[in-house]
Amino acid sequence: MASTTPSTLRWGIIATGGISTRFSEDLLVDPSTRDVSDVTHKITAVGSRSVAGAQKFIDKLKASEGVSAWGVKNGVLDDAKPCGSYDDVFADANVDAVYIGTPHTFHHANAKAALLAGKHVLCEKPFTFDLAELDELIAIAKEKKVFLMEAVWTRFHPIAYAVQDVLKSGKLGQVKRMFADFSMNFEPDTRPDDNRMIDPEQGGGSLLDQGPYPSVWCMLALHQHPDNKDKDPQVVSSYQRIYERSGVDAMSHWIVEWKGFAEARCLTDMTASGLSEATAVITCQEADLVIDYPPWRPESFSIVPHSGGEPGSIKEKTTFKHTVHAGGGMHYEADEVARCIRDGKLESSRMPLSESRVTQGWLDAVRKQGNTVLKDRKSTAGN
Structure with missing residues (x-):
């Protein structure tokens, strides 16, 4: 009999700006409000330029109201660790997947470091500055046998x-x-x-x-x-x-x-x-x-x-x-990442790497x- 226990994906959040805030708030929304019962999410690390900056981001999430308050009450942030560097997030054994929310000229370097550390990666769009950078990320992901996807959230609405x-x-x-x-x-x-x-x-x-x-x-x-x-x-x-x-x-x-x-x-x-x-x-x-x-x-x-x-x-x-169901709409792509990783897939058929290219x-x-x-x-x- 198939397991009825949902698969939980542990996220590391890279950067603490507006886009990372919106993504993280969506991870706090009750999955059942979008008829999802097979996957759930936790935030286990946040990377910033200082521990204090990361902690401020976590504290802001813990003060979430509305639909995001569900996650605060149900343990999504209980193990969230503030990190004073991105490398600390990449090295954290409690992180399965990394969300890259930095400006796009930094996507390549940040995603590359995460992939080389063996982490699955969801990277904001545009994926990289140019195609050569993207091709290098794809090659590393294939070599490391880790999941990689561009965060084109609209595809999943x-x-x-x-x-x-x-x-x-x-x-x-x-x-x-x-x-x-x-x-x-x-x-x-x-x-x-x-x-x-x-x-x-x-x-x-x-x-x-x-x-x-x-x-x-x-x-x-x-x-x-x-x-x-x-x-x-x-x-x-x-x-x-x-x-x-x-x-x-x-x-x-x-x-x-x-x-x-x-x-x-x-x-x-x-x-x-x-x-x-x-x-x-x-x-x-x-x-x-x-x-x-x-x-x-x-x-x-x-x-x-x-x-x-x-x-x-x-x-x-x-x-x-x-x-869009309760939340901002980024939870759909997070669910896709969780399912793909649970099923051992290295890319999404809905958002394939070939189409990002x-x-x-x-x-x-x-x-x-x-x-x-x-x-x-x-x-x-x-x-």
């Missing part, structure tokens, strides 16, 4: 599966093309020089920070579509507008082609707002599938008839809502074809 089900059902007919946008007015002129969106040393600009989000919808809608046979889609055109103050990109636009199938136009912009009802539009033979803003966590999409006079069998707009390649192409200060930044691969 209920709406992501629902959108794919509609497209794969055939009710919308042949997919023609799509547009995916992540625009948000960050008001960069009001930000300090060391802000992550401004600072080149942190990989600033819209492309690396925002680019994974239009990319994820392209991958879900086009790349994973059963009619697509092109597993290596390429950027065929791109443009970047420079943010003159620091030389990073204020806006990036690129076109990707899946030969013999469809194309996608992707846009990132940190100086203008995006359309609230059309963060992604997938144009199909019978109607359009339109996903609402924000691209990182939409909760509704619509099937929209083509405009008057255009062919298409669908005549009325229908809207579908798929809300595809999107990392797009970011490389756009950056190298542009004229930002990051265009010729040296890779840290091999260091």
Whole structure:
């Protein structure tokens, strides 16, 4: 008889900024609120630049209210150890998997150190600064026989599966093309020089920070579509507008082609707002599938008839809502990691390393074809 005891994954958290806070708070949410009973999570170590900084992060989590209070009361933080360095987390025998929440120019070094220490790794997006760094991480993970995944949380949201089900059902007919946008007015002129969106040393600009989000919808809608046979889609055109103050990109636009199938136009912009009802539009033979803003966590999409006079069998707009369960939405990817590690898998079939390589390649192409200060930044691969 199969065991009914849930498998518990022990996490080490690297960095104590906003993204690490949100991920950790989601680990504190009762899994039953998202109908999960086979896996659970514990935070057993937190790495910061000082023990005091790590302890402050843990204390803040212990003061959590709302849905995250469940984890505080049920022991998720009971064994959480504050560490004054990331290496102390990697060396901790009570840590199974490491979550990397540092700025993306540090992902490669941090993930590499964790992998070399034999830890499973979930690394925030973009996975690395460039493809060479990612390929080195993949090689190390395979050599060490440990799990590695990019933290593209949107892939695991209920709406992501629902959108794919509609497209794969055939009710919308042949997919023609799509547009995916992540625009948000960050008001960069009001930000300090060391802000992550401004600072080149942190990989600033819209492309690396925002680019994974239009990319994820392209991958879900086009790349994973059963009619697509092109597993290596390429950027065929791109443009970047420079943010003159620091030389990073204020806006990036690129076109990707899946030969013999469809194309996608992707846009990132940190100086203008995006359309609230059309963060992604997938144009199909019978109607359009339109996903609402924000691209990182939409909760509704619509099937929209083509405009008057255009062919298409669908005549009325229908809207579908798929809300994120209690919490912020990062718990789904954490559950995926826990299941994969429990089952002895070295990568996720939902977020395979091959697909991270595809999107990392797009970011490389756009950056190298542009004229930002990051265009010729040296890779840290091999260091």
